Amino acid sequence: MVVGDIATGTDVLVIGAGPGGYVAAIRAAQQGLDTTLVEKDAFGGTCLNYGCIPSKALITSADLAHEAGHAEEMGIHADPVVDMSQLRDWKDGVVDQLTGGVEKLCKANGVNLVEGTARFKDKNAVRIAHGGEGQGSETIEFEHCIIATGSRVIQIPGFDFANEQVWSSRDALAAETVPDDLVVVGGGYIGMELSTTFAKLGSNVTVVEMLDDILPTYESDVARVVRKRAELLGIDMHFGEGASGWREDDDGIVVTTETEDGEESEYYADKVLVAVGRSPVTDTMELENAGIEADERGFIEVDDFRRTDVDHIYAIGDIVADTPMLAHVASQEGVVAAEHIAGEPVAFDSQAVPAAVFTDPEIGTVGMTEEEAEEAGFTPAIGQMPFGASGRALTTGHAEGFVRIVADEDSGFILGAQIVGPEASELIAELALAIEMGARLEDVAATIHTHPTLAEAVMEAAENALGQAIHTLNR
Amino acid sequence: MVVGDIATGTDVLVIGAGPGGYVAAIRAAQQGLDTTLVEKDAFGGTCLNYGCIPSKALITSADLAHEAGHAEEMGIHADPVVDMSQLRDWKDGVVDQLTGGVEKLCKANGVNLVEGTARFKDKNAVRIAHGGEGQGSETIEFEHCIIATGSRVIQIPGFDFANEQVWSSRDALAAETVPDDLVVVGGGYIGMELSTTFAKLGSNVTVVEMLDDILPTYESDVARVVRKRAELLGIDMHFGEGASGWREDDDGIVVTTETEDGEESEYYADKVLVAVGRSPVTDTMELENAGIEADERGFIEVDDFRRTDVDHIYAIGDIVADTPMLAHVASQEGVVAAEHIAGEPVAFDSQAVPAAVFTDPEIGTVGMTEEEAEEAGFTPAIGQMPFGASGRALTTGHAEGFVRIVADEDSGFILGAQIVGPEASELIAELALAIEMGARLEDVAATIHTHPTLAEAVMEAAENALGQAIHTLNR
């Protein structure tokens, strides 16, 4: 590392080493560009350190323990006990392996790694403040810059994460013990993934959500499958209530909520997890010095190549307006930005951005819903296959949910899909490819799908839309 | 049911209600054809009653119990006990639900169901012998016939399934108790699926295989991943040995084997499972009366529309020469035959027939191997992604194996894929669609894949073949 204030230069400077930034840096280096990646905290960003990866590790263990303890029906008698400190060690080991891998991959591809916080000096240079005492700072001049500074958790009034009773998702993922009683504020995907996880680990979980259902960005019949299961897991859900405050009480806390009409409720808990969303990190690197302005919510507007208003400065990932805050979107935007700088004929023109929620069961969606297809002027043809009619689903003991495919009635082109059920996160991949390839219902229906698999349900849904399903009655 | 010998007529007569026959019958009825389906034993055939479905149900339970008992690393402490009679009840319940569903679906689509054994009287009629005493028989005349009589287990000299110590796969799936010591003759996919299952349920398993590896139809690096895991599960594998006989001994049996050089070995066991393959059932319905001849191994030759030499008689499923003996192949052939009879412009022209093995880990393959691509005159471009570099795989605790994609170097068209690892049976679906659609490496690489999922490894393998992988070093 460079000590003192000296100036170096680079073709491509990438700020932030999350799934947006590190992917952009590796791809830029692969294109033969001299690339520097600056990170102020931990390689891998939110996703690898405090998000996608640790959450999925916790979910795996909670699922396995819970499932094994509730499988008398299939002959399994067990009373699993989860040792949280072992679980944390394992989860941390997975994170370390992956973040270490990112660092190695960056180096192997020739990316220069710099630890420190970047702030724009002007349109062509940043100053990097190195962390510790006396570490000094340096200036890096760049030809092109890719900003990938990600997002931070939103804090709501009265709930300061500095209190040990108030958890952010990051705190929840680092929990040392399982709280007996947990209140979760926010029924979005992060709130519901963590509610499910802690319920399976043994907490009494209460979810309070301002809107009138969990997972409000999903269709109600999709959310319903997850809500029903959450109810069976003993999760207590309260809708139309906003968290208004909390106070200490005996050996726990009391969380108060308020409806629109001012009706108050109180919930006893050990911890309160606030998961009401994330906001872009664009206010700490003196963007204005580079001539870039964020919108009123902090997001940055970009073009098809992820260029900001300042042509040689790109923005990707959670800070970008108009694309969802998801790791794989950040990575794809990183690839597009890096290749565009290298002069490749790329654009962010994905027809289909898949998304998954790792609740019980999982949700996987891609492209348009029926409503969106109608709004876009299509006459939607809908095909559905319940997992209850899937041989594979029944043999796994998980047969809730369905696959739905939305296509254009006239042309048969597949426009979107909603899956809720076992392995939905994986099953959606085939439909994302189908949409990108311009596949029609007929193409998916005519493709042989292995028996017995859950993926057969995708084929059956396509057949159902064509009025030709075998394992479900056609509409 | 009709009693006595009366003659009825039908447009389409389907013989055998396995995944070939019942699918053919439903599709024929959907096309408006008067359709009759004859079954002598159980609706759903081998697959639903004695094959795919019960085996996967057993595997689920064995996996869950075994995993929960071996997850200290992720903090889970459990000592699961499996109650075989409960497990059997659950498995039988799943089978009943599915076979009942098949019957309902046939009826709902207007298929006439007949219970009995069909034998050809001539080119246009079969005689049906009804099961029980005094049930009589009937003659059914047909315009078109689809033969879907499936296959039966192969018996080897000296191992008569009539002995309670000698198990066929069907006996193994109906086991009332878990044998302490089990010898499995045959390391093919059925042998290995059942070996793994019983090892996880607590048996000491010994596999004897004549060839020099398990899963001989798979590439050695694919089989190797399963073999290594089988070793860790304590399965004892002996290659180059053929089972020559068995005898009773104290309270068990002794199985003897012989190498090519005549070297003998003996293995102590409670049961011996013989799983050396299946042969087509074409010798019991007096095919010659219809003018059809099976080949020397009992298979029937068909054309692209699954027509036999006798134009209006079709053959599908396990009895067909040249296509693999798999349930989903049988179903697809059933669809083709039924639609061809109805005059639709179909053909069995699948570019890609996927197959899965439900071992630990699973195998999923589709299309060509590298070697096959070379033989077909392509210059193969190979891309690989180890699950050890997949974030999702690490968070599930299952990171053995890899995804390999075989493409044509010049055009980029994807020709095949081999996956061994977690959910390989599901992941292969995307690649089957890719091949059918004529997708190129670039198409799969540019399709956004949800993070964190195993399906990302498919994308990475495509990127690797293009020299652009992010999470693994490019060759």
Add this chain to the structure above:
Amino acid sequence: KADSGGRVFASPSVRRLARELDVDLASVDGSGPSGRVTEGDVRSAAESAEASASEDAGEDRPRNVEINGKSATAKRD
């Protein structure tokens, strides 16, 4: 032409359309990426076959295609 190894690259729906219109896929020049055969390629192949057929016959009417004994009419778009 996308037929390395004697193989034509085209989606299932395009292959089905080719059968419906009685077009031999192997003889179609694919206009898709790397020569993949598209729906448009098959339709124009069918149209030019139809044009030359009607030239030969000296009349302009839809051609009947025999598929499994059932006749289908090749349609113009």
